[in-house]
Amino acid sequence: MRIKLKKLLTLLLTLLLCLIIINNQPAFAANTAKNETNAGKIFETNCAGCHLNGNNIIRRGKNLKINALKKYGMDSIEAITEIVANGKNNMSAYKEKLTPQEIQDVATYVLQQAENDWHL
Numbered sequence: 001m002r003i004k005l006k007k008l009l010t011l012l013l014t015l016l017l018c019l020i021i022i023n024n025q026p027a028f029a030a031n032t033a034k035n036e037t038n039a040g041k042i043f044e045t046n047c048a049g050c051h052l053n054g055n056n057i058i059r060r061g062k063n064l065k066i067n068a069l070k071k072y073g074m075d076s077i078e079a080i081t082e083i084v085a086n087g088k089n090n091m092s093a094y095k096e097k098l099t100p101q102e103i104q105d106v107a108t109y110v111l112q113q114a115e116n117d118w119h120l
Helices: 002-046 048-054 066-071 077-086 100-115
Strands: none
Touching: 002 048, 002 100, 048 100, 066 100, 077 100
16 A cells, blocks of 8 residues: 555655646746847847847848857857957947846847848
8 A cells, every 4th residue: 555655745746736837837938938029129128229130231241140259259158258348449348238138038039030031
C-alpha cells in the first residue's frame, strides 16, 4: 500500500510541476513581446531620428544594417549596449536618459532588426 501511495504522490507532483511550467510559458511569451514592443517604442523615440529603418542620416556607411554592424565590430548585444550607453563620435550617450534595462532591450531590438534586414 505504501509503494502505491508513493507512486501516486510522485505522479501527482509531476503533473503539478508540468501544469506550473505550462501555465508560465504564455506569461514568458507575453513578457518577451512586451519587451520587444517597449524596445521598439524606445528606438522610435530616441534613435529613429537618425536611424530610421536602420539607416544613418549623418554618416551613411555607419548604419544599423547587419553588414555595417559586422564591419565595425558592432554585431553583438554587448557592443551595441556599450555605444547606446556611452555614445561615440556623433552619437549621443543615453545612459543618463535610459535605464540599463531599456538600453539592453533597445540593443537587442537593434540586433534583431538588423538580422531581419529591418523588415518585420
